[in-house]
Amino acid sequence: MTRFAFTIEFDGTPYMGWQRQGHGPSVQQSIEEAIERVTGENVAVHAAGRTDAGVHALGMRAHTDIEKAIEPFRLMEAINAQLRPEPIAILTSEIVANDWHARFSCIGREYVFRIANRRAPLALEAKRAWKVPQPLDADAMHEAAQRLVGLHDFTTFRSAHCQSDSPVKTLDRLDVRREGEHVLIEAAARSFLHHQVRSMVGCLAFVGMGRWSADDLQAALDAKDRAALALNAPPDGLYFVRAIYP
Amino acid sequence: MTRFAFTIEFDGTPYMGWQRQGHGPSVQQSIEEAIERVTGENVAVHAAGRTDAGVHALGMRAHTDIEKAIEPFRLMEAINAQLRPEPIAILTSEIVANDWHARFSCIGREYVFRIANRRAPLALEAKRAWKVPQPLDADAMHEAAQRLVGLHDFTTFRSAHCQSDSPVKTLDRLDVRREGEHVLIEAAARSFLHHQVRSMVGCLAFVGMGRWSADDLQAALDAKDRAALALNAPPDGLYFVRAIYP
Numbered sequence: 001m002t003r004f005a006f007t008i009e010f011d012g013t014p015y016m017g018w019q020r021q022g023h024g025p026s027v028q029q030s031i032e033e034a035i036e037r038v039t040g041e042n043v044a045v046h047a048a049g050r051t052d053a054g055v056h057a058l059g060m061r062a063h064t065d066i067e068k069a070i071e072p073f074r075l076m077e078a079i080n081a082q083l084r085p086e087p088i089a090i091l092t093s094e095i096v097a098n099d100w101h102a103r104f105s106c107i108g109r110e111y112v113f114r115i116a117n118r119r120a121p122l123a124l125e126a127k128r129a130w131k132v133p134q135p136l137d138a139d140a141m142h143e144a145a146q147r148l149v150g151l152h153d154f155t156t157f158r159s160a161h162c163q164s165d166s167p168v169k170t171l172d173r174l175d176v177r178r179e180g181e182h183v184l185i186e187a188a189a190r191s192f193l194h195h196q197v198r199s200m201v202g203c204l205a206f207v208g209m210g211r212w213s214a215d216d217l218q219a220a221l222d223a224k225d226r227a228a229l230a231l232n233a234p235p236d237g238l239y240f241v242r243a244i245y246p
Numbered sequence: 247m248t249r250f251a252f253t254i255e256f257d258g259t260p261y262m263g264w265q266r267q268g269h270g271p272s273v274q275q276s277i278e279e280a281i282e283r284v285t286g287e288n289v290a291v292h293a294a295g296r297t298d299a300g301v302h303a304l305g306m307r308a309h310t311d312i313e314k315a316i317e318p319f320r321l322m323e324a325i326n327a328q329l330r331p332e333p334i335a336i337l338t339s340e341i342v343a344n345d346w347h348a349r350f351s352c353i354g355r356e357y358v359f360r361i362a363n364r365r366a367p368l369a370l371e372a373k374r375a376w377k378v379p380q381p382l383d384a385d386a387m388h389e390a391a392q393r394l395v396g397l398h399d400f401t402t403f404r405s406a407h408c409q410s411d412s413p414v415k416t417l418d419r420l421d422v423r424r425e426g427e428h429v430l431i432e433a434a435a436r437s438f439l440h441h442q443v444r445s446m447v448g449c450l451a452f453v454g455m456g457r458w459s460a461d462d463l464q465a466a467l468d469a470k471d472r473a474a475l476a477l478n479a480p481p482d483g484l485y486f487v488r489a490i491y492p
Contacts, residue, residue: 009369010369058370076366080367084367087369089366089367091366121329121330122335123256124255124256124257124374
């Protein structure tokens with residue numbers, strides 16, 4: 001038995017999310033079935049994080065155990081060939097120690113959220129960004145975002161379906177910057193609550209529109225109450241960027 | 247009668263190209279039909295350039311004449327609403343002089359060609375870039391590209407279907423640069439021959455792979471013979487960026 005680690009890019013649009021579901025296609029199922037077609041083995045693929053329906057990945061990390069003797073590069077090429085034409089690509093493949101775990105060994109996760117700050121419909125970025133027509137003040141968003149950095153009870157920014165033991169998390173970084181018509185929000189933490197990034201982005205958009213001050217954002221955080229949330233941003237703009245390991 | 251000018255973004259993937267065709271969907275037809283649904287008028291929309299099937303636009307310019315009294319902003323919003331869910335968006339709309347012509351008044355056109363220089367399939371950029379797995383030397387491509395800048399007979403880089411009176415054109419700019427895993431090629435000229443950008447990109451890719459020297463590119467140009475072409479790049483990576491007017 002050999003443990004393989006992969007870096008995976010996917011367009012989340014056609015999937016119910018990373019995790020295998022009874023009621024629709026998932027990234028996990030597509031990859032597991034591609035591996036089965038390559039190796040004849042019925043494997044489980046474990047990812048660094050479970051993404052929601054419509055959320056994308058630039059560099060998800062995952063691992064699986066395979067009995068068949070196969071080179072990592074050949075395995076990657078064969079899986080990619082089997083995945084075609086699905087919008088999932090294995091970018092890297094290597095052998096790791098048998099106790100390396102994509103989820104439990106992961107000590108950091110990074111996301112980027114992409115806002116298209118424009119009025120016109122998105123022709124080239126449909127389902128790849130959140131269109132916000134009101135002019136956004138990215139500097140004000142960045143300044144307010146710093147209120148969320150650090151150790152906090154993020155109950156306000158947590159989905160009712162969150163399975164985390166505790167709403168207390170340390171947010172390492174939340175940076176907002178403008179790039180032309182786009183506003184990009186980068187978030188880094190050891191781990192995130194369910195919907196945390198999208199909920200933080202929704203509130204930061206309120207700040208960017210001038211509907212909320214940084215103090216309003218602070219009050220929402222302090223409320224520790226989901227009802228204090230301004231808005232949960234849609235999944236289209238969210239990308240899992242990378243997972244960090246020791 | 248009022249003449250309106252538009253800036254248009256589109257994903258060229260589902261279209262046979264800009265121009266109305268008997269045998270398939272076109273960007274022109276979709277926009278003309280959207281305008282007809284808004285105004286009740288059967289109009290012709292003229293663009294700065296005709297793009298091929300699969301070629302995209304970030305900022306195509308076009309004009310049309312409309313009898314109905316309507317504000318440019320309202321017209322744009324109404325056309326965009328009618329275009330939904332097609333991947334075409336009107337970005338700007340204004341009234342122009344009756345002798346302003348999107349094609350004939352245009353004195354400059356700019357394209358960018360996007361190469362994804364990687365081995366893995368494109369999950370997020372499928373149909374939005376040309377995947378070239380061989381490592382490309384972008385500096386060598388840029389240096390060789392300068393041989394094509396200036397006034398030349400571009401017969402080698404011209405499609406057999408080109409309707410231009412002359413193969414002699416002045417290429418104002420051809421810049422190649424690397425951005426991470428991407429190689430971007432920017433081309434600017436008063437006008438281009440049919441397939442000229444894709445043909446230049448195909449030959450530059452040969453240079454980037456080390457299969458051609460700058461002298462080989464020069465020889466292909468000097469041959470003034472379509473048979474001397476290395477390769478015509480696919481349309482997926484090509485974007486019409488902007489049209490310039492006096």
